[in-house]
Amino acid sequence: MKKLYVLINVFILMLLATACWNYREVEQLTIVAGFAIDKTFDGKYLLTFEIVDLHEAKGEGKVKSVLVESEGETLMNAIRNSIGKNFPKLYFGHTTVIIICQEVAQEGVLKVIDFMVRDAEPRLNLNLFVSMDTKAGDILKTKVLTSEIVSEELTNILDEQKNLAKALPIPVHKFIHALVEEGISGIMNSVCIEVNNEEKIAKLCGTAVFKEDKFQGFIDEEETYALSFILDEVKGGIIVVDVGSGPEEEKISLEILKSSTKIEPVYEDNKLSIKVSIDTKVVIAENGSKKNYTDKEGREELIKLAEEQLKKKIESIIEKIQKEFGADIFGFGNKFYKELPKVWKEKRNEWNEIFKDLEVTIETNIKIEHTSLLSEPIKMGD
Amino acid sequence: MNNGGSVLLEKEVISQKQAIIIVATFIIGSSTILGSGAKAKQDVWLAIIIAMLMVSLIFFVYGRITKLFPGKNIYEILDFLFGKVFGKILSLTFLLYAFSLGALVVRDFTEFARIVSLPETPACIFALSFIVIVIWAVRGGIELLGRFLAIFFPLFILMIVAITVLSIPLFNFDNLKPFLYDGIKPVLIDSFNIFTFPYAEVVVFLCLMGSLRKGSSVYKVYYASLLIAGTTLIIIAVRSVLVLGIPNKMIQNFASFTSTRLIRLGTFLQRIEASIAIIFMISGFAKTAVCLYTATKGLAHLFNIKVYHRLASSVGILMALYSIIMHENTAKMIEWTKKIYPYYAIPYQIIIPIIVWIIAEIKTRMSNKNNTTKVEDEGTGDTANTALPESNNS
The missing domain is CATH 3.30.300.210 (Nutrient germinant receptor protein C, domain 3)
Structure with a gap:
């Protein structure tokens, strides 16, 4: 009798010890390092995701990034539409960069912010950028000089600004703070494309000024320094x-x-x-x-x-x-x-x-x- | 679990130290994740302090009730004061309060786990697996909970301290300004809310304090735990304000969790928000266990069942099921907790205890008078018992 009792307990514990319900292996995740938000001609959102390609990295090779584009009427819709092209679901837990094109920024960035903060995966310390004179997606298509991933490079550049003081680190939570708090308007970093050694590279180029959630204009690096x-x-x-x-x-x-x-x-x-x-x-x-x-x-x-x-x-x-x-x-x-x-x-x-x-x-x-x-x-x- | 009825029927005893730890963990409870101070904003620390002052008054009433009837739980006291029928009705309302409170904590836990980490898992899986452990604890008796927390409470406090210390680089003390921008009124409203959740929820301990070891002071238990828990809650609330600032804190469902997410020491120490979940698991477990204990004991008393332990599993499972159906969604749950709960709690936390206290004072005074005229020994013994701790605490 006692043996049976122990056996039943063991079976119950076995069932409980299987851990998570919606269990996902690392290789089933598509890790998004950063993404860019553009608008198409017919008013839809065009999202460009920079994805860390883990399949290539299995050997000793470097981690590479792959770009996936996806359209949709809302941001969430565009994100889910990417499933049509790329099998594993996008995972935003490691996203560090969001690049917004000028057009979307002029319309108001509240919807972008709301989505990023509401979702449980992205963190509040990811950085926001506005692309200057170029489509936001093009920034992610540039060549990276020292690492392989544009988003990572941008984050590193921003971290290194402590030796330059020509760009300010603006994580999402700081922008929200400025958006809601009394008597202060928000800013974001601006990023543009520059030609360096005959290759297109992304470069920080000052600050984008916002009033409420609407983009007003850029100030250059020297002005950002001041x-x-x-x-x-x-x-x-x-x-x-x-x-x-x-x-x-x-x-x-x-x-x-x-x-x-x-x-x-x-x-x-x-x-x-x-x-x-x-x-x-x-x-x-x-x-x-x-x-x-x-x-x-x-x-x-x-x-x-x-x-x-x-x-x-x-x-x-x-x-x-x-x-x-x-x-x-x-x-x-x-x-x-x-x-x-x-x-x-x-x-x-x-x-x-x-x-x-x-x-x-x-x-x-x-x-x-x-x-x-x-x-x-x-x-x-x- | 089949240790024989004789052991179970023995009176449970918890030491003063264990009781302090249980009450403190109970108060901290779900406040580790649910932020307080929606109206007081940057003055939340003031609201908590005012709430603590208000609560210290009602804690005197709770302590006094237990002191007047040493070794008795609230249900026995209600029976004694109001007679069999009316006493039982009051017992029923009281146990239903403990029951719904427990269900609320289970729901908090479920929602937190579902939103934060496992969005696709059905709610009942969390609720039921959580309640299984709680039932287990309650079947083991309140002493088991005391011993469990004696081990985990230091760890619990250590984790809160560690998270706070790690957040220091993110502190912005400007976030606490301006002081009283909208006047004192929102602070007072909030301190009332904080009074009802979580402090005065301690009322369910009226059922447990009868098990306190002889020679320990109920007042000491209440006030020491109020001090420990109050300080912890101020630290948690102020930390969220300092790290996130009011604009960010106000829009977050789980502010302390979000503020922990921002902690980043270089590249090696980051993403430590799971520690908040562990903290909440410990405190939520303790809180639910106490609620389930109170509800089970009440039900056993209602039907004159001597061994309450056997009811724990059925009441517990009902609690888990009720937690699932009580609110449609998180938005409703949080709205209810913020707007309706304070008024829902007043009868149980303030009105019933005060009525019980007044009638208890009158009845004991009267019986003491009768006793002193009839049997002197008993009367003096009783008054000595009740008078001593008062002089200690005043």
Whole structure:
């Protein structure tokens, strides 16, 4: 009797221990590394998926990517329509990149975002891009220089931006944050095609500005660089200082070690204004002039020039955004909401108007930490 | 399982430490995945603290009821206070509350597993396989649950701490600003919601506290577990706000799960959100087990069955089935939990305990008076029993 009892238990446990119901092997998954969203002439979505081809990788060969195109009336529909061409179901758990064409971005990206966030597979830290002057799908067709997968390359490039500060990492959750939060507009990275060594490659080329969920326009890399100072996203990069006086071009590179930005909202005499103060620590990385900038006077002169030039760059981007787009991508309104909630409550309905003429004062503070290995400029003898 | 009736009929005893752990895990329960603070937004921490203060008042009532009748469970107390017929009716409502609460937790578990990882598996598979383990635990008695949690609770806390520490690089303290933007009202509404779910659900422990080992204080159990669970819940809620920010947190069904998904340390430590599922499995298991225990015990009491263990499987399976049919879909479930549940819970969490408490005070006072005039020994013994812990806690 007892034996029978044990036997029954064993059988029940065997049934329970078979694990998952809808069990899928890795080779039955089609891993999507990234995808691009375009529109066809008849208003349908055209999706281009970059798929990591695992069949090729079974040996020692490199992992390759394959492109699959698919059309549909909605995004989900287009994704499922790919089954007609490619057997295993697409798996979005490892997707790192979504490229949106300008046309879709102009219509509003809310539907793209909604789909990505609602589905359980994609992660909130995948990166969003807007393709500039090209179809989004074409970006995925470009040649990759160092790895095999375009999406992976784009993600790596974005990660490496900490040494350049000319693009900002914008994962989906940050974009949603900007979309929903008060007094801040969203941005995405823009990507374009460039010819390098006679081959087409994908390249980051600045930032796409959004107002609500609608695309407004692009700003270029230099402007993105200034923008990242305001958004306090600078972790490295170069400040180029023009020290040339006269016909000769003389430039000095300062490498940024650390930078921090404080934005302070001010409310005085019923007028709103913003104070931005930027503290940057740099080292002299390259001296392109013959002058000595390591002694006290030289350093002071250099700092003064650098501060002025940086300030100018930042001021011009703020003005451009205010005048051309009127979208508060800096989050100035958000600063009022956080720091002066009472003022924000009164003014929030007029914010769009206020922002266009908002007075922004910028203070730049640059400190030279050291001058690298050299203590004197290289002096030429005769 | 056939250890003979004699063992089962013995009175179950749990130590104070075990009781604290059980109550704390029970409170943390499904709040590990279901976010709180829909209205209070960035002031959710304040709402939780206010809820804790409100709850500490009602916990005094719960503690006092048990203290007045040492060694008795709520059903015996109801019988004693309201007589056979009315007492039984109240017992029935109370056990139905425990039953539906248990079903709700099973449903939370099912929905979570279905949405997050296994969308094609039928709901009944989750519910039934989950309830089998819970039934097993309840058949083993409440001591078994105590011993189980004594092992897993440290692990449980460790995992929550680890996830929190790993999230620190993602923290953005600006997300907690501005403070009280919409005034105090939404915070108070939310603190009431948090009061009913999960804190005051502890009312089902009125059935268990009779098993507390002699010499341990009920108040200590309630307040220590409130402190442990409250801190944990504040950490979980604030972590989601700090990592996701209000805009993202508000649209997520399972905010703490989503915020864990963002954790990424280099390329080697990422995708650790399964740990949230493990945490929820432990706390959900404990919560369901307590609910099932209370419901089973109530049913056994209702029909004068001495060995409640045998009812556990039938009540448990009913609980699992009810969990499947109680809501049409997740959207309805979450809407119901947010909007209707607080009002549904008031009678069980506040009204019945307070009525029981008042009548209990009156009845014991009266019988004490009678006792002191008739038999002095018993009377003094009783008052000493009831008076002591009060002076300890005040």
